[in-house]
Amino acid sequence: MPKSTPEELPAGPTTLRVIIGGNLRRLRQAAEISREDAAYEIRADASKISRLELGRVSFRLRDVRDLLVMYGVQDEDEIERVVDMARAANQPSKWHRYNDYLPDWFSNYLEMEGAASMIRTYEVQVIPGLCQSEDYARAVMMLGYGHTPLQEIDKRIEVRMKRQEILDREESPPQLWAVIDEAALHRPFGGVGVMRGQIKALMEFCDKPNVRIQIVPFSAAGAHSGAGAPFTWLRFAYEELKDVIYLEHLTGGMYLERDNEIDAYQAAMEHLCVQALQPNRTQDFLEAFLRDHYS
Template identity: 50%
Template sequence: MIPEPVRVGVVDSHVAERGPTALRIAIGGQLRRLREKSGITREDAAEYIRGSHAKISRLELGRHAFKERDVQDLLSLYGVTEAEQRELFFGLVRRANQPGWWHRYSDLLPQWFETYLGLEGAAQTIRTFEGQLVPGLLQTEDYTRAVVAVGHKSPDSARRVELRRKRQEILDLPGGPSLWAVLDEAVLHRTIGGKAVLRDQIEHLIEMSKKLNVTIQVLPYRAGGHPAAGSSFTMLRFTERELPDIVYLEQLTSAIYLDRREDIALYREVMDQLAVRAEPPRESLALMIAAAESL
C-alpha cells in the first residue's frame, strides 16, 4: 500500500507581513511539527542533513536563515513528496530569507537592535516598563524627533524618525502583536521637545489606549518605590510554544537578551507587580488627560 503523502500545514497569511523573523519562526514550527508527526528525533534529523542536534534546534526555532538544501532534505525525510507542497514551502523559505524592512536603515542600526526589530515584529505580546521616555512604539514623530536630537546630532535624524514611525506599523497589522505598557508618571511630565510636543504626545497616548491591542497603565508617584526603579525593560512572548519569552534590556551602546528560565521568571514577577501597583487603564487615562491639560 502506497503511503499517503504528508501535507504541509498552512502558514497564516498575515505572518509574512510581520517580517522575515516572524516567517522563520512559523516555518521552524512547521518543520518541528512535521518531524514530530514522522516520529523522527532531532538527532536522526541532524544526521540526515549532516548537521548537529543544535542546528536542528536553531532551524526549528527560526533563529537563522534557512539553506534550501537542508529544507529539501528534511522535507524528504518527513515524507513531504508532493511537488506542489514542496514548492509552496520553498516559496515561504525564500521570503523568510529576504532582508527585513529595516535593512534599508542598516547604516543607522547596530546589529543588536536589528535583532530586536525582528523579534518585536514576530512577538505575540509585548510588555514593557518605561521609567524615562514614552516607548518607541507609542511615540509621535515630533517627540521622536526631540529624542533623536538629544542622542544623534547628525543629518540622519530624519531617517531615524522615519525608522521609528515604520516600526510602529506592526500595531496596525492584522494578527500583529498586542502591547501592554506601564509608564512611570515621570514620563508624562518630562518635557521632551517642549510643552507643546509633550502635550501632543500625551494626547497620542490617550488615543492609542483606545486600540483593542494596546493597554497603557501609569505608575503614579504615590506608588512609592517599586522593584524596577532605575531601569526600563521589555518582555516579548511568542505564539510558538517552543520559543521562550525574551527580556530585552537596552544600554547606551549595546543590549542584553535574557531567555534563561530563572531570569524570565524574575522579570515576569516584576512586571506583574508593576501592573498591580500602577493605576488600572481607566484611572491611567484620567492621569494622562490631567497631565495633558496641565501643559
C-alpha cells in the same frame, strides 16, 4: 507549524527562520534521528543542524526538502509550503533599507516586535517608542545622538514612526500594554510644546482597542518592582516561539528566554500593573497632568 503561507504571516525573515528551525527540530526528534545523521544527509556537520534549528542561518532550499523527507514528511504540498516559507525567510527584512542607520541587534528586535501578538513594556524615563509623537521622538533622538548626522536622525525617526503601524494593521494587530512611570511625563524633552503634544498623543493611543496604558504615579506606595529597569516582554502566536524579554542598554540589546528569567519579569510586570493606576483612569490622569504641568 501554523497552516499559513509566507504572505499571511506578519513574521519577518529572522522570525520565520526560528519558526522553521523549531519545526525541523521537533520533526527530527520525533523521528529519533541524531543531529549527526541529519547533518550527513545534507553533507554538513552537526553544528550546522544546530544553527538551522535555532534559526541562526539562512536555509538552502534543497537542505530543507531533504531533511523533511528524511524526517518522514510525505505530503508534497506540506513540503512545498515549508520550502516556500524557507524561501521567504531568506529574503531581506522589510527593515533592510535602514541597515545603514540601525544596529543589527535592533533590526532583529524590530522583526520580533512585528511578529508579536502581545507587547508588554515598562518605561521609566521616556515614553515607549510605540507611543511617541514624531516631535517627541526627534527631541529624544537629538539628545541621545547629538553628534549624529541629521539624515541619520531622520531615518531613525522614520523607523520609529513606521514601527507604530503594526498597531493599526488590519490582520492580527498586536495587543500593546504599556506601563509608564510618572517620571517620564516630567522630563520635558523638546520643551513644553512638544510634551503637550506627546501627552495628547498618549491620550489618543488610549482610544485604540488594542492598546492599554497605565501610569505608575509618584504616589504609589513604596519602591515598586522594576524601578529603574525598563524592559519589554514579547509574546507570540506561534508555538515555535517562546516569550522573550528584551532589555536595551547604551550599546546593545539583550534577549532573555530562559523560563526562570521570563517568570521573574512576568512577576515584576504583574506587580507593576497592580501598583499603577488602572487603565480606565489613565486619560483622566493625563488630562489633569497636562493642565497642571504643560498648560
